[in-house]
Amino acid sequence: MVPSPRFSVRAVSLAVAAVSASLTMNASASMGNLGTTYGVMPIDVATAQSLSMFNDQVSATYYNPASLTKDTRGELTTGILHAEQELRSANPNANGDVLANSPSQNVLIGMKTNLGSLTRFKHPIYLGFIAGVEKYGKEMLAFSSETTESGQFLQYGKEPLFLNIGGATPIWRGISAGASVRITLEAAAQLDAVSTLGGETSRERLSVSAEPSLKAILGTTIDMGSTFCPDSDCFLNGWETAFTYRAKSAASTSVNSNIIVTQTIPDPGLSLAVSTIDSFQPETLAVGAQYSGDGWRLGGSLEQQNWSDLENEFASDTIRDQGSVAAASRIGFDDILIPRLGAEYQLNENFAVRGGVAYEESPLTTTRNPEINYLDTDKIVVGLGVSATYDRTRLLAYPVRLDLGYQYQQLQERDFTLVDYDGNETDVTADGDVHVISGSITLKF
Template identity: 90%
Template sequence: MVPSPRFSVRAVSLAVAAVSASLTMNASASMGNLGTTYGVMPIDVATAQSLSMFNDQVSATYYNPASLTKDTRGELTTGILHAEQELRSANPNANGDVLANSPSQHVLIGMKTNLGSLTRFKHPIYLGFIAGVEKYGKEMLAFNSQTSENGQFLQYGKEPLFLNVGGATPLWRGISAGLSVRVTLDATAQLDAVSTLGGETSRERLAVNAEPAMKTILGTTVDFGSTFCPESDCFLDGWEAAFAYRTKSSASTTVDSNIIVTQTIPDPGLSLAVSTIDSFQPETYVAGMQYAGDGWRVGGSVEQQNWSELGDAFDSDTIRMQNGVNGPKIEFDDILIPRIGAEYQLSEHFALRGGVAYEESPLKTTRNPDLNYLDTDKIVVGLGVSATYDRTRLLAYPVRLDLGYQYQQLQERDFTLVDYDGNETDVTADGDVHVISGSITLKF
């Protein structure tokens, strides 16, 4: 006998819900992450990540771990980030034209220290980590995967746990190298149950297992003045180059279930499987250059993100594979992101910085049945300020306060939405995103 459709849907729903409940409650996530969607620390937010390859703060563990060597002191940093999103789609079935406006809110903490003193060689070895948790620490593992009839934005939403751990060391005359790992989560579950044709289950047995997955980030920095003319002044003084490589990463959930239906499907029962990924980050290559003068610096970077791999990853995603079965396969392009920024030391205690970037959308197809992904090109502009307080009565080193603001303008782009019954609706997607970030840094 063919199993009841009502039962099949209920069984899958139960399996997915069991794993989802073990990770987070009422959470929504995306294919973005804190580091690439907004910027980790206020200085990254304020410069649109244009100077992130050369920053000595703990966010270097994500952008370029080699930059941990730029400041020999230890560091403890705490901060917050708040992003207000108004993502629009001109679809009359989506409550006006505002498709999503829930904020993304993070609490940040990071630390860096020199472990060289543990060895007899006294060679500096810097260890750093940075973590960001959604909803000010209340949602550590935000995760959701779904189809949508009204459209859903590809890279915005609540972000899952952002965690990076890495180290760096100087190699030779202004050349440093570093390695870090981004930590994601792979969750699996096995559900066994007995059910009636009405979908009422009994004797449920559920086993959930979650394991961390480590994805590598490599980085190097070259100070041309220190490398080529360390003992005298030359025209290369002030010039620096940096290179970084980040492997692709994602969080994943896999549910396997085996259901026995009373008087209908005997042992070994009906097997159902659900597999999905979230927070996919593409393989990324970054090259940056900066020039630092007396109290100022200017620089930029070019970032290549290989999003085309996401289309292949969706082939094994049972929630998103509907698009590949019932319609054309969803496609993504590899993209190149230019960024440029500057920083100026207003006085001994205050610094002003800003940056701009243009991010092309990696989403190639504008008609994605069932999934109905929306994504547009965007212009990113940032501005920020730092204040350093030297006279602290209790602390041995100055205290630094950072504030950063970022505005993202999502350009208009036309899409065709296809609902479950095959009805099509032409919409125009656009949006505005405002990001505010602040941090306090203690040196030791």
């Protein structure tokens, strides 16, 4: 007997639904991540990541591990981040024009310490790590991959587990180097079941495994004055430069299933293979410079993100490829350059203010992506923040630092054509507003 198309769809739905329930915990994620979409710590949020390459906090393990050497003290930091998103698409079939407004809520923890005392050479070697978990720690593996008729934004949603660990050391006369790894998960599942035509299953067997994937992050900082004129004053004093490289990374899931249908599909059954990625981080190269004066600093960076690699990733993605090489080629991405500029001013010994601005061009080049219906726009990012240092601690050896950061992202209007499963087309205009609030407390030791 030849299986009916209706049952084939039902079996496929059964397999995907069962594995989705075990892996995603009903979460919605995106092609962005915490570090690039918003900023890791409040200082990164407040400066639109413009000064992140020179910050000595634990977020340096992601932006520039070499900056871990800028403060010789150990550090323990905890923080939270809340992002409110109103992503709009002028589509009359999508409950008004608000397409997505689910917030992203992260709790963060990081630590840095000097391991140099473990050796006889006493040469400083700094180790740092930082972790971020969605929904204030309750949701570690936010993951979603789907087609849609009403459109979906490329880089916004709940963020999966954010985990970085790395180290750094001074090299020579103001030059430091560091390396870290971004850790993502590659999950695999095998589903075997026997089902009736009515969809009632028996003898289900589901095995799920996951292994870490390590992607390198390399960085270096150069204190120009210490390097080129260490024994005298010169025009290079106060200048710092930095260079970083982040390899591309992504969370991925692959599913293999085998469904036997009584009286319809005998052993070995109907086989289904699904492979998909999420939270893609493009290969990134960045160069930055800052000048520090008496109680202030001004700096910026230029960041190249190689999103064109995502086209190749989608070619092997069975959700977005839709079983057709031609379908995958319909989604196009460009490499982009992101300029960032920021400043910080020390009001007095206890308070500092900072701000930053960035312009992020959309990497999505195609405005018609049938059934996947991705939406993405250029955006202007503006941030403001404040730090307060409390130095009257009775029990602690060093002052306690509190940081607050706010960021506003304005998504510029852009026209798209949505194509549903029947081939019907709808012209929409995508735009949106994103508000981000982040806070942290830092203890030195």
